[in-house]
Amino acid sequence: MSRAYNFSAGPAAIPEPVLEQAQREMMEYRDAGASIVEISHRGPEFLEVARAAERDLRALIGIPDDYAVLFTAGGATTQQALMALNFAAPGQAADYVVTGHWGQVAIRQAAPYVDLRIAASSEAGGFRSIPARETWKLSPEAAYVHITASETIHGVEFRHVPDVGDVPLFADFSSSIASEPIEVRRYGMIYAGAQKNLGPVGIGVVIVRRDLLERDGQPRAHVFDYRRQLAAESMLNTPPTWNWYMLGLTVRWMLDEGGVEAFARRSEAKSKALYEAVDGSGGFYRNDVDPAVRSRMNVPFSLHDDALDQAFLDEAREAGLIGLKGHRVLGGMRASIYNAMPVEGAVALAAFMRDFQKRRG
Numbered sequence: 374m375s376r377a378y379n380f381s382a383g384p385a386a387i388p389e390p391v392l393e394q395a396q397r398e399m400m401e402y403r404d405a406g407a408s409i410v411e412i413s414h415r416g417p418e419f420l421e422v423a424r425a426a427e428r429d430l431r432a433l434i435g436i437p438d439d440y441a442v443l444f445t446a447g448g449a450t451t452q453q454a455l456m457a458l459n460f461a462a463p464g465q466a467a468d469y470v471v472t473g474h475w476g477q478v479a480i481r482q483a484a485p486y487v488d489l490r491i492a493a494s495s496e497a498g499g500f501r502s503i504p505a506r507e508t509w510k511l512s513p514e515a516a517y518v519h520i521t522a523s524e525t526i527h528g529v530e531f532r533h534v535p536d537v538g539d540v541p542l543f544a545d546f547s548s549s550i551a552s553e554p555i556e557v558r559r560y561g562m563i564y565a566g567a568q569k570n571l572g573p574v575g576i577g578v579v580i581v582r583r584d585l586l587e588r589d590g591q592p593r594a595h596v597f598d599y600r601r602q603l604a605a606e607s608m609l610n611t612p613p614t615w616n617w618y619m620l621g622l623t624v625r626w627m628l629d630e631g632g633v634e635a636f637a638r639r640s641e642a643k644s645k646a647l648y649e650a651v652d653g654s655g656g657f658y659r660n661d662v663d664p665a666v667r668s669r670m671n672v673p674f675s676l677h678d679d680a681l682d683q684a685f686l687d688e689a690r691e692a693g694l695i696g697l698k699g700h701r702v703l704g705g706m707r708a709s710i711y712n713a714m715p716v717e718g719a720v721a722l723a724a725f726m727r728d729f730q731k732r733r734g
């Protein structure tokens with residue numbers, strides 16, 4: 374099989390020019406005499422890779438100087454625990470707005486360390502919407518308010534930054550980072566695992582307002598301490614050098630492709646093609662998420678008869694469309710359309726969906 378359109382939710386598709394460059398540089402990175410994964414993280418070659426990745430990420434997202442950037446060996450889940458240890462005093466309140474599975478996971482990571490409060494949740498409605506801001510019960514004494522900017526499984530995405538007053542807003546951008554402009558200044562902390570829009574799994578990114586790093590937080594080992602990690606340029610211990618290098622290549626590719634504005638346009642086109650295929654199917658396909666907050670990154674949908682699921686997946690694969698099986702939490706299908714997915718891939722999937730319906734409907 375040649376390379377297919379890959380709709381995996383993460384680990385996910387990586388841009389082909391990035392894979393090709395990594396392939397070219399695999400045996401020897403520039404003049405290093407070895408590949409990038411075989412040399413010291415403290416040597417000049419890797420330090421330049423690491424610093425360039427930060428410079429390019431700052432340029433891509435528009436990260437102001439009063440925000441620090443950390444590259445973390447743990448993914449998003451790890452940050453969900455570390456944010457409590459670093460930014461909440463022992464037993465301090467922390468507010469969570471839960472709009473899907475990953476918000477629930479975030480709660481479980483922070484619960485041992487904070488007075489965890491659910492400020493709002495759409496669980497009762499099956500996570501198909503975002504509770505109206507007026508209904509949120511926020512605590513003025515909270516260390517932070519946590520939201521999941523884009524829920525990868527439930528396909529729900531914040532389309533506006535909620536105003537939470539003076540308490541810093543912390544957001545899990547794992548699924549949607551760099552897919553459209555972000556107003557970084559509206560957030561205290563933005564974090565993401567890289568394996569969707571930023572490259573390979575095994576590294577994460579934390580973007581945090583520097584003044585928050587002055588908080589005492591809670592007793593924690595050095596390796597869990599963001600302030601110490603920042604002072605050590607995210608190299609308190611051996612960092613995941615390969616992943617960092619791949620992230621750097623991916624960010625560079627996104628800049629070359631026109632930056633986040635270009636990806637916002639593509640995301641709009643891709644998600645529109647898929648939602649039109651679902652909504653125009655007369656109920657053959659379904660997505661019950663409130664249209665105002667449907668995700669541009671992850672399009673979950675079900676077939677009207679789940680007995681057809683396997684045939685859909687098998688025939689999609691035959692047609693060169695892979696990674697469409699939905700998450701076990703929801704079942705059905707899910708098309709993840711991150712930055713590495715070209716518009717043609719989404720258009721091809723939409724055409725396949727119409728064709729499948731014609732034959733099986």
Ligand code: PMP
Nearest residue numbers: 448449450451475525547548566
């Ligand atoms: N948050 C979101 C929105 C996710 O999609 C995921 C992973 N799919 C996670 C958190 C967990 O990330 P990790 O596996 O990197 O810990």
